[in-house]
Amino acid sequence: MNQVMELHHDHDHDHDHDHGGCGSSHKMVFHAGVCQEILFEGWMTTTALELFGSAVAIFLAAVLYEGLKYYREALHARATSATGDSQVNITKNECGSGGNCGGTAVVKYTMLSSGHIIQTIMHFIQSTASYILMLVFMTYNVWLCLALVLGLALGYFFFGWRKSNVVDVNEHCQ
Known part of the structure; x- marks a missing residue:
């Protein structure tokens, strides 16, 4: 029994030493603490400078995430203006009884077209x-959530004004 207690005590001591005495409890409420484990065990902040x-x-x-979202849309828009690609079918979108939607087009890639493969890879990355x-936000650290x-917001400021539509139907976290 004493041997088990000693092993448990040694483990706790080593654990505190590895994280600068911060411990590793994950708080499920918003907090402004400096000691924070972020995403994985090796990314631990113990000082204000590390947290910053x-x-x-x-x-x-x-910011880069918002840029990626814009870039995917820009590639899609470029495909709608392509006329010579035999692997992309562009058809007039039929809206309402008159079928006139102000000249909108629907891009239909073939499954093995380079455009579809690139969009699939970018969708995976996005x-x-x-x-x-989302997992970073779920640390509930006020400073990380604010960042x-x-x-x-800054990414949207830089890239959002170029978007052709305001509602992103491909958004994953909102």
Whole structure:
């Protein structure tokens, strides 16, 4: 029994030493603490400078995420204007009884077209980034959450004005 208690005590001591005495409890309420495990065991902040650096990285990741969303839409829009690609079928979208939608087009890629493969890869990257950013927000650390939403806002400011539609039907976290 004493041997089990000693082993447990040694494990707790090593655990505290590895994380600068912060422990590893995950708080399920918003908090402004400096000690924070982010996404995986190796990304642990123990000082305000480490937390600030992590917040900057998350801020930049959020800006890039918004850029990726815009880039996917821009590639799709470029495909709608393509006329010579034999693997992309562009058809007039039929709306209402008159069938006139102001000249909108629907892009229908073939399954093995390069455009569809690129969009699939980018969708995979966008989905993964979206869920990773959601997990960052779920740390409930006020500073990381603030960095994330400010990064999304700045990314939208940089890229959103170029978008042809305001509602993103491909958004994964909202």
